Amino acid sequence: MILVFIEVREGKVKKSSLEVLSEGSRRAGEMKTEVNAVFVGHNQENLASEVFPYGASKVYVLENSLFGHYSAQSFTQALVSLVEELKPEVLFFSAGSMGKDLAPRVAAKLGVSLASDCTKTASKEGKLEVTRPIFAGKALATINLKSLPQIASLRPNVFPLTKPVSKKGEVIKKDVVIPEDQIKGKTVDILREEGAELDVTEAEVVISGGRGMKGPENYDLLRELTAILPHSAVGASRSAVDAGWIGHQHQVGQTGKTVSPNLYLAIGISGAIQHLAGMSSSKYIVAVNKDPEAPIFKVADYGIVADLFKVIPYLKEELRKILSE
């Protein structure tokens, strides 16, 4: 059995979890086993039907009112007891913020190693083989996980969704007993900053500005582009973040986030090696820079050598035109 942990945020199943389920379903086919899903939450039974179309045979819903507040401690207890009961060969998480927090604790409790943030999975002789970037993508390591269950977290935005099929399956609800005084830490609130934006790791289009943006006020030009392009987010280079022009949560690169959107627009970014590491797995890269020698042009599919401030207004106009057609 391949078991996939389904992450729910604010009452919604995360798309990245459906990506993982899709990948689990592909591997289960080859490994001649089934893929099942597990929810850990409070009153989440109604969400179970959403995951059957992506290949789940059974859905386990682990229930406790404590699960309304995320806690790595309580979620780990619930998952570990289910894994010990079901003995799956493979346990998958999405490598979003919850999976990255939870998977290692679950792996430790089960006493096995974990492959984090994988970008490829394969089956070899009935066992799983995974590939994960190290050094933010400057190298790729292919890994055999030697003990059971084989646990891996998969990077969001990399694995394609399977075409949903109309399918129903069994929902197995389990009430989990957890003494409340054992839980020594939990999430109590979500703090939304004003004008909260889509995260660069989840965006289909990332529009990043670098030193060429010249100052914080000019990031509004990029925000205007994200207002036109659906599912897009503003990114930044380290030098722009270190200059205080934009928050570090936007930083793409080796000390920021690694992204693989469909389209990455590098605006006024020269392309330092630590930045390239964080965005080179994007499907298409566009660079706008006035320096024709900038290293970013070596990785860009399309480049415009010009002053970005002259290009952006036209780009905005053309995008608006084509997207309203």
Place this chain on the structure above:
Amino acid sequence: MNVYVFVKRVPDTESKIKINHETNTVIEEGLNFVLSPYDEYAVEEALRIREAKGGEVTVVSVGTEESLVILKKCLAMGADEAVLVKDDAPEAYDGLRTSKIISQVMRKKFQNFDLLLFGKQSVGADNAQVPSMVAGFLGLPQVNVVTKLEIEGNRGIAHREIEGVLEKNEFSLPAIISAQKGLNEPRYETLKGIMMAKKKEIPILALNDLDLSEEEIMPQLEIIKMESPPPRQAGKIIEGEPAEAAKKLVELLRNEAKVI
């Protein structure tokens, strides 16, 4: 407050990574090694907590004797003590092994602690595993990717960065926190600090001192291949005046790349 900070020696982020395809390892020769960038935020936060509340800051690294250099840097920043847990095993990119070693160090040598601080991940292995694994082994609450930390008595509040928003977490001490960029601005070493760090002796613990058998900490994953990512080909330079170039670009994105 007794705060322990766990740090790692890593190649700096400007490094070009070359691979030995026979051993499936990164060629270390010629690389410049530094204190892992996120660990700097953890060290700084520990120093600030000590300055506000008293107590001691101890910095611990698991690795070869070459890690003494980064421990000296932490002492020069202001840490009170530093300890090396000597592990000469080659990098296996396995968080489980490191976590077992760290958990055992805390159980055997330093039972009296309030807070264990880490960087949110080491630069290089990029695993982001060790803080949560140690928390699991020691049965402690964890908050990862923290951009704000407040300790009051034996309780704490931490803001943790998740996709697009922040999570506010409450926890009791002792606890495990991993630092994200934005938590603070790490200080530079002072000349006085460097002089004091030079004189300071750093105790070295062997794995034998911890009653850990090599078998117990054997990595349960094996790297069977390591390679460079496929190189990207440089694409088209779109010529023309800005108005014309922008129009062409949008057409190519729609009709050729099909991404908008």
